[in-house]
Amino acid sequence: MIKNHNIFKIFAAVEISKIYSRNLSKLPGDSIESRVIAIEENIRESDTWRRLEQVCSEAGETDPAQLARDEDFWDLIARSIYEPEGPFLNLNHGSINTMPIPVIRAQEAYTRLCNELPGYWFFEGFNTHREKLRAKLAVLLRTNPEEVSIQRNTSSAMETAIFGIPISEGDEVILSKQDYPTLVYAWKQREIYDGVKLKWVDVPLPSEDDDALIQPYLKAITEKTRVIQVMEMFNWNGQIVPVEKLRDKIGNHDIALLVDGAHIPGQLPVNLEKAAYTYWGASLHKWISGPVGTGVLSVRKDWISRTKPLFGASDPRSDDIRKYENFGIHNTPKDLALHTAIDLFNLIGEENKRQRLHYLKNYALERLSEIKKVQIKTSLKPQYSCALGMFSIEDIPSEVVGHILFDQHKIYNVAPVWGGLDGVRISPNIYHSTADMDRLVEAVNKIAKA
Numbered sequence: 001m002i003k004n005h006n007i008f009k010i011f012a013a014v015e016i017s018k019i020y021s022r023n024l025s026k027l028p029g030d031s032i033e034s035r036v037i038a039i040e041e042n043i044r045e046s047d048t049w050r051r052l053e054q055v056c057s058e059a060g061e062t063d064p065a066q067l068a069r070d071e072d073f074w075d076l077i078a079r080s081i082y083e084p085e086g087p088f089l090n091l092n093h094g095s096i097n098t099m100p101i102p103v104i105r106a107q108e109a110y111t112r113l114c115n116e117l118p119g120y121w122f123f124e125g126f127n128t129h130r131e132k133l134r135a136k137l138a139v140l141l142r143t144n145p146e147e148v149s150i151q152r153n154t155s156s157a158m159e160t161a162i163f164g165i166p167i168s169e170g171d172e173v174i175l176s177k178q179d180y181p182t183l184v185y186a187w188k189q190r191e192i193y194d195g196v197k198l199k200w201v202d203v204p205l206p207s208e209d210d211d212a213l214i215q216p217y218l219k220a221i222t223e224k225t226r227v228i229q230v231m232e233m234f235n236w237n238g239q240i241v242p243v244e245k246l247r248d249k250i251g252n253h254d255i256a257l258l259v260d261g262a263h264i265p266g267q268l269p270v271n272l273e274k275a276a277y278t279y280w281g282a283s284l285h286k287w288i289s290g291p292v293g294t295g296v297l298s299v300r301k302d303w304i305s306r307t308k309p310l311f312g313a314s315d316p317r318s319d320d321i322r323k324y325e326n327f328g329i330h331n332t333p334k335d336l337a338l339h340t341a342i343d344l345f346n347l348i349g350e351e352n353k354r355q356r357l358h359y360l361k362n363y364a365l366e367r368l369s370e371i372k373k374v375q376i377k378t379s380l381k382p383q384y385s386c387a388l389g390m391f392s393i394e395d396i397p398s399e400v401v402g403h404i405l406f407d408q409h410k411i412y413n414v415a416p417v418w419g420g421l422d423g424v425r426i427s428p429n430i431y432h433s434t435a436d437m438d439r440l441v442e443a444v445n446k447i448a449k450a
C-alpha cells in the first residue's frame with residue numbers, strides 16, 4: 001500500500017488514486033494482502049495447477065529439443081491447462097493467444113474481489129500488487145523494474161514513445177514499409193501535425209542474411225536522423241531481425257532506437273538490460289498468454305524524463321516510469337491475472353516453449369513446401385523465426401486461400417497483404433499437435449490441387 005506520498009511528486013499506479021485514497025488498509029475481516037494471497041493460493045492448489053506441476057516435473061531436465069518432439073508431453077500440457085478447441089483449428093495465436101484455464105480463473109477471481117467494493121480495490125487495494133507485477137515483469141524481461149511500465153498492448157506502449165519522444169519539424173524518423181499499421185498511422189500523424197520527416201525503408205522478407213536485414217536502416221541514416229523504429233519480429237511472416245546488431249552499428253547514441261517487440265515475450269528470451277534499447281514495447285496477450293489487453297513498455301532510464309506521457313501526469317518531466325500509466329479507470333483484475341500467466345509460462349519453461357513453437361511451425365512449413373505450387377515465405381532457421389510462418393499458393397490470391405481454409409476446413413488463419421507481403425500466416429500454440437499441422441497440410445493440398 002502506498003501511503004503518505006505527496007501527490008504532486010510521486011506517481012501511483014494511477015495518480016488519481018492518491019486523491020481518492022484515504023489510506024485504508026483493512027476491509028472488514030480481511031487485509032488486502034490476505035485476500036489477494038488467497039486467490040493466488042487457490043490457483044496454485046487447484047487440480048489444474050497441480051496436474052501441470054506434475055507433468056512438468058516428470059519432464060525434469062529433458063533436453064528442450066527432445067521435448068519439443070514429444071507429442072505425449074505436449075498433449076498432457078494441453079489437457080492440463082487448455083479447454084478443447086471445438087470444431088475450429090485456431091492457427092492465429094499471433095493476434096491473441098488462447099488464455100490457459102488458470103489465467104481465466106485468476107482474472108475471474110480478481111474481478112469478483114474487485115466487484116465487492118470496486119472503487120476501493122481500484123484506488124487502494126491493488127496498488128501493491130501492481131508493484132509486485134512490475135517487479136515480476138522486470139524479472140521476465142531481465143531488466144530494472146524502474147524501466148517497466150504496465151500497458152494495455154503494444155500499440156499503447158509504442159505510441160507512448162511515438163507521441164512522447166522529443167523531436168520536431170524536420171527531424172527524421174526511419175521506419176519500414178512493413179511496420180505494423182497502428183504504428184505507421186501514429187507516425188503519419190506526427191508527420192501531419194509536427195512536420196517530422198518519415199524515411200521508409202524496405203526490408204527483404206524473408207531473409208537469412210543479417211546484413212541484408214539491417215543495411216536498409218543503416219543506409220537511411222543522415223545527420224537529421226533522430227529515431228529508428230524497428231520490428232524485432234515481423235508479424236507478417238515471423239521474420240526475426242538482429243536488432244542488437246543494428247544497435248551496435250548505429251554508432252550515434254543520440255538516435256533513439258524504438259523497438260517493436262510485440263511477439264517476443266513468450267516466444268524468445270528477452271534481456272532488456274543487455275539490449276539497452278531506448279524504447280521497447282510488447283503485448284502480453286500474445287505469447288505470454290496473459291489476459292486480453294495486457295502489454296508492457298520499457299523506457300531506458302535516461303530517456304524517461306525527456307519522454308512526455310501520452311496521458312497527462314502531474315509531473316510530465318519526472319523520471320518515474322509510472323507517469324505512463326495514468327489511463328484513468330481501467331480493468332485492473334486483468335493486469336493482476338498476469339501474475340498467473342507469467343508463473344505458468346515459467347513453469348512450462350522459456351526454452352521448452354520456444355522450441356515447441358518452432359518445431360510445430362517448421363513441421364507444418366516443411367510439409368507444405370512439398371506441395372506443388374506452394375511457396376514458403378518464412379525462414380526455417382531458429383535465429384530467423386519461431387512460432388509464425390507464412391506460405392502462399394501460386395496463382396491463388398492468399399485472401400482466397402485464407403477464406404477457403406476457414407469456410408471449408410474450419411482452420412482459422414490470417415492472410416495479410418501489407419508492405420509488399422502477401423500470404424497466409426499460421427501461428428500455432430503449444431497445445432497443438434503434429435496431427436493438427438497434418439490437418440492444415442491436407443487442407444492446403446486439396447486447395448492447391450483443385
Ligand SMILES: Cc1ncc(COP(=O)(O)O)c(C=O)c1O
Pocket residue numbers: 094095152153154155156180182231233234235260262263283295
Ligand atoms: C508486430 C506488431 N506490432 C504491434 C502490434 C499491435 O499489438 P496490439 O494489437 O497488442 O496493440 C501487433 C499486433 O499484432 C504486431 O504484430
